Amino acid sequence: MKDKRRILFVNDEMRMGGVARVLNTLMSQLDTEKYEIDCLVLHKRGMLLDEIPDYVHVIEGTPFFNTVDEPLMELIKRLDIGRICSKxxxxxxMKTGLIKKKIGIERNKIIKKPYDVEVAAKEGFCTIFTAFGDSKKKINWVLTDYSVCNYSKRHMKIVKESLEFIDLNIADSKQALEAYEKVFGIKREKGISIHNLMDVDRIKQNAKDSHDINIKSDNLNVIAVARFHPQKSLERLLYAHKYAIEKGYNHSLFLIGGGETEPRLRTIVKENNLTNVLFLGYKLNPYADIAACDLFVLSSLYEGFATIVNESLISGTPVLSTKVSGIQEQLTEVEYGWIVENNQQALNIGYVEAIKNPEKLAKMKENLQAYHYPNEKILQEFMEVL
Incomplete structure (x- = not known):
């Protein structure tokens, strides 16, 4: 019997979010007869640790990496002296370049076997960690639009040096790939785009579960699922909701998620008396709630390939989205939803356009019952490069 290919996926954390969920989906769909899969979580925390497949061996990073995913300013706000010093x-x-040697030292403590392929599951520090390891093939997974937000802007020298040792960069959309190539000067032959895999069967099954939100049958119901982070710009969604209410389009808005901008969002709701906005917190299964609503809204400033858009379509709910990377590769048919320019005014107008015709939304939901996401093709594309 042919030996299995050994694959190591490297991620910084496994908190609720698109990166960790997409990683879990890919690991769950790889053929265990062909691959021996390990997952190194540099800072081992997050709700989605529990969703890593049982056959994946999980490796915990050393204490040196415990602040890799924590911004320094957040630690300072918390007055966490120990973690501030660690950061x-x-x-x-990072700044001195000594990280290259340090990674080698830390890797020797936790990695006990060679790998045929090592995948940095999130571009940035994971890229550096993978680049200065000794795996035979090194892959960097790009999941955001670096033309809009360059997370590595303070560490360009070390990241560019790292990318010299990366064999292939996989971006989740064509636009994200083009942006990454331009920002870091990567040769075209070292990059490809592959859309994110979806756990279609699980999404469809979970979408059939009973939802636990107060859906008003005599009212339109709009939903958003996101980390409460500046990137997601949920403030704009609240103002679009307010604009529609003032235009006479009464409806409910449900927000699933949590994060650093939640206090600001709740302040906006309170100050503007937005009584039909409901915060539902984090949910491992948001799909039943999405399926129960009439419209899903993505109000992000930037993305790479927003998996939640296709998850909404699989759940049978049309989408209104700002024009972000990947979206034109996702909302490819008019019955899937609307794309608006990435500003407040366009979102306001598009929001009203979407909710002013309940019959049209109902017809779109009906048509989406036949929506097909090409998982088989995408999985094959991944297997060809691993």
């Missing part, structure tokens, strides 16, 4: 130490290694 400053990490940043010192």
């Amino acid at each position: 400053i130490r990490l940043l010192f290694y």
Whole structure:
């Protein structure tokens, strides 16, 4: 019997979010007869640790990496002296270039076998960690639009040096790939785009579950699922909701998620007396709630390939989205939803356009019952490069 290919996926954390969920989906769909799969979580935390497949061996990073996913300013706000010192130490290694040698030292503590393929599951620090390891093939997974937000802008020298050791960059949309190539000067032959895999069967099954939100049958119901983070710009969604209410389009807006911008969002709701906005917190299964609603809204400033858009379509709910990377590769048919320019005014107008015709939304939901996501093709594309 032919030996299995050993694959190591490297991620910084497994908190609720698109990156961790997409990683879990890919690991769950790889053929265990062909691949031996390990997953290194540098800072081992997050709700989605529990969703890593049982046959995946999970490796925990050393304490050196415990602040890799935590911004220094957030630690300062919390007055967490110990972690502030740890973060400053990490940043010192990054700025001086000593991180290259340090990664080798830390890898020797936790990695006990060679790998045929190592995948940095999130571009940035994971890229650096993978680049300065000794796996035979090194892949970097790009999941955001670097033309809009360059997460590596303070560490361009070390990231560019790291990318010299990466064999292939996989971006989740064509626009994200083009942006990454331009920002980092990557040769075209070292990059490809592959859309994110979806756990279609699980989404469809979960969408059939009973929802636990107060859906008003005599009212339109709109939903958003996101990390409450500046990138997702949920403030704009609240103002679009307010604009529609003022135009006479009464409806409910449900927000699933949580995060750093939640206090600001709740303040906007309170100050503007938006009584039909409901915060539902984090949910491992948001799909039943999405399926119960009439419209899903993505109000992001930037994305790479927003998996939640296709998850909404699989759940049978049309989408209104700002014009972000990947969206034109996702909302490819008029019955799937609307794309608006990425500003407040366009979102306001598009929001009203979407909710002013309940009959049209109902027809779109009916048509989406036949929606097909090409998972088989995407999985094959991944297997060809692993």
